[in-house]
Amino acid sequence: MSPALARHAAGGRRGPGRGPGGCARPPPPPAGHRRGPARGLGERRPRARARPAGDVPRARSRGATARAGGLDAPPSRAGRGARARGRGAAVTATAAPHPDPYRDVDAQPDAARLIASLEERGRAPSQVRLRRRFLRFAGIRRGAVVLEVGCGTGVVLRDLAACLGPRGRAVGLDPSVRLVAEAAARFGPTAGRPRVALVVGDGRALPFADGRFDAALAVTVLLHVADPLALVREMARVTRPGGVVAVQDQDFGTLAVAHPDRALTARVLDGVADRLYEEPWSGRRLPALLRAAGLERVRLRTDVYQDTRLEPYTRTFLERRAELAVRFGLVDAAAAARWLDGINAQVARGAFVFTLNFYGATGVRPPAAGRARPRGAP
Numbered sequence: 001m002s003p004a005l006a007r008h009a010a011g012g013r014r015g016p017g018r019g020p021g022g023c024a025r026p027p028p029p030p031a032g033h034r035r036g037p038a039r040g041l042g043e044r045r046p047r048a049r050a051r052p053a054g055d056v057p058r059a060r061s062r063g064a065t066a067r068a069g070g071l072d073a074p075p076s077r078a079g080r081g082a083r084a085r086g087r088g089a090a091v092t093a094t095a096a097p098h099p100d101p102y103r104d105v106d107a108q109p110d111a112a113r114l115i116a117s118l119e120e121r122g123r124a125p126s127q128v129r130l131r132r133r134f135l136r137f138a139g140i141r142r143g144a145v146v147l148e149v150g151c152g153t154g155v156v157l158r159d160l161a162a163c164l165g166p167r168g169r170a171v172g173l174d175p176s177v178r179l180v181a182e183a184a185a186r187f188g189p190t191a192g193r194p195r196v197a198l199v200v201g202d203g204r205a206l207p208f209a210d211g212r213f214d215a216a217l218a219v220t221v222l223l224h225v226a227d228p229l230a231l232v233r234e235m236a237r238v239t240r241p242g243g244v245v246a247v248q249d250q251d252f253g254t255l256a257v258a259h260p261d262r263a264l265t266a267r268v269l270d271g272v273a274d275r276l277y278e279e280p281w282s283g284r285r286l287p288a289l290l291r292a293a294g295l296e297r298v299r300l301r302t303d304v305y306q307d308t309r310l311e312p313y314t315r316t317f318l319e320r321r322a323e324l325a326v327r328f329g330l331v332d333a334a335a336a337a338r339w340l341d342g343i344n345a346q347v348a349r350g351a352f353v354f355t356l357n358f359y360g361a362t363g364v365r366p367p368a369a370g371r372a373r374p375r376g377a378p
Helices: 003-007 077-088 111-123 124-135 155-164 175-187 228-238 262-276 283-292 313-329 334-348
Strands: 145-149 169-174 195-201 213-219 240-252 296-307 354-364
Touching: 003 313, 077 195, 111 124, 111 155, 111 175, 111 313, 124 155, 124 240, 124 296, 124 354, 145 283, 145 296, 155 169, 155 175, 155 262, 175 195, 213 228, 228 240, 240 283, 262 296, 262 313, 283 296, 296 334, 313 334
Parallel strands: 145 169, 145 213, 169 195, 213 240
Antiparallel strands: 240 354, 296 354
16 A cells, blocks of 8 residues: 555545445434535525544645636626736736636635535435446445545545445545545544545546555546546556446536526526536546446446426536636626526426436456456456
């Protein structure tokens, strides 16, 4: 085990009972956690606070904290320009960051908002179901040693650890110090849980030996990576021959939202996705990606995130899309506010629908060169 892996090892109590598909249920939310009251699009919510970092070093603050909560009304481009000019020459001297904040979470002034969004999505009932189905599809077995690349705050890692049993080992890796710290804090006490380790590292250069893991996962990660093939090849390298590489991603070419103004909806959703991601249709390309990385017996599973009630995560997602549409110059603030009002009206009428396809793909690392597959092996 690498020194970094040992340094960040952590554990916890075994969760009660059994979950879907034979997996033990993940631990309950931290004591005192309560879901806030329902709120319409555009209404304010309390500022999110970062949780303690545990024993993982915290990232330095790289900027002032942004205004928390959803949009009251997206700021106009003129207003943003005036604020930027007021900050002086330092603005022009700084290179513009990539518009996808998950490319570099530690550089974001509103990292607490991103953390809250990840956990909010993880609590959505439809998300809980689809990620557990994905773990079953990936064939995760008790007692295995499994790597998750891009573990974020540990939403999937917590379910993964519950599936592995007391003899299994789950390793989560993420390039963000802030997210790894959050994941460590959420795992809590160390007694009796399957061994869990958290590592700060780059998925394109994994700090592990060849064939170290029985399986390697990346869930909603490749969409945010400039070179996803390089990352998948690294996942294949650290997976043992016969082991599984499993990836899951959204596909924003499948995003559907019920709204009376279809043209405005397309301008906001398609326009933002095209500017935010290198490949907005990432999900449907996963099987080809696994084959290009040299994996065999590639399989595909399609799942759907759906919401007809405007769950907190969906609300945050749509507000963020409206905000980005204004920032990218796709619409003005008035049009963005009108778009959000249209969604609120759909919710009030009981006509709201939001769906997004998630594609999961698995591939098997072939035997090492020169070694024949045992007779009867699958």
